[in-house]
Amino acid sequence: DIQMTQSPSSLSASIGDRVTITCRASQGIRDDLGWYQQKPGKAPKRLIYAASSLQSGVPSRFSGSGSGTDFTLTISSLQPEDVATYYCVQYMIYPLIFGGGTKVEIK
């Protein structure tokens, strides 16, 4: 199975800060990677698909990059409503594998 290593597991940043979350795949997954945001008690919400495509309706401060094994989710200017846990997922091959998650808090 492909392993997905997500880092950091948590971070604390100030409003307006640039935030970066990374995901590394144990083998190449082309650009078959998505990013999801999950707020407490809620279902996950799709932010990014195909590594860098922004889901309709998602604010443009969210962006994704990468291909192959190394991927990044960036929040260009952190907002209070961005407090959540973020997950990557590879969907190139079954079983689909999620990263361990990154909890984002406001400093």
Next chain:
Amino acid sequence: QVQLVESGGGVVQPGRSLRLSCTASGFIFSSYGMHWVRQAPGKGLEWVAVIWFDGNNKYYGDSVKGRFTISRDNWKNTLYLQMNSLRAEDTAVYYCAREAAQLDFDYWGQGTLVTVSS
């Protein structure tokens, strides 16, 4: 609008069975693959299973293979997860999710809680 509503969760003893349902509306259910994803309390997301649009192909996560069965009824717009030989570690919120064109998940239900405990 797309809606996915899970049901069937509850408390069940170890070794017993439970069947979850996910009722879909707002889209042509028979045209989409469907997934189950779970989340243990305080833990991350874990993919459980997928069934293709026509029901002819199914794949499972390693931790549920041989115990869980995914199925669908395209006439009833409903997805199922039959869970047998349940274990304490199966305790989780179970989400159904629609497969996007890119093969990840574009819509999710609100989840149903399964608790395996004696």
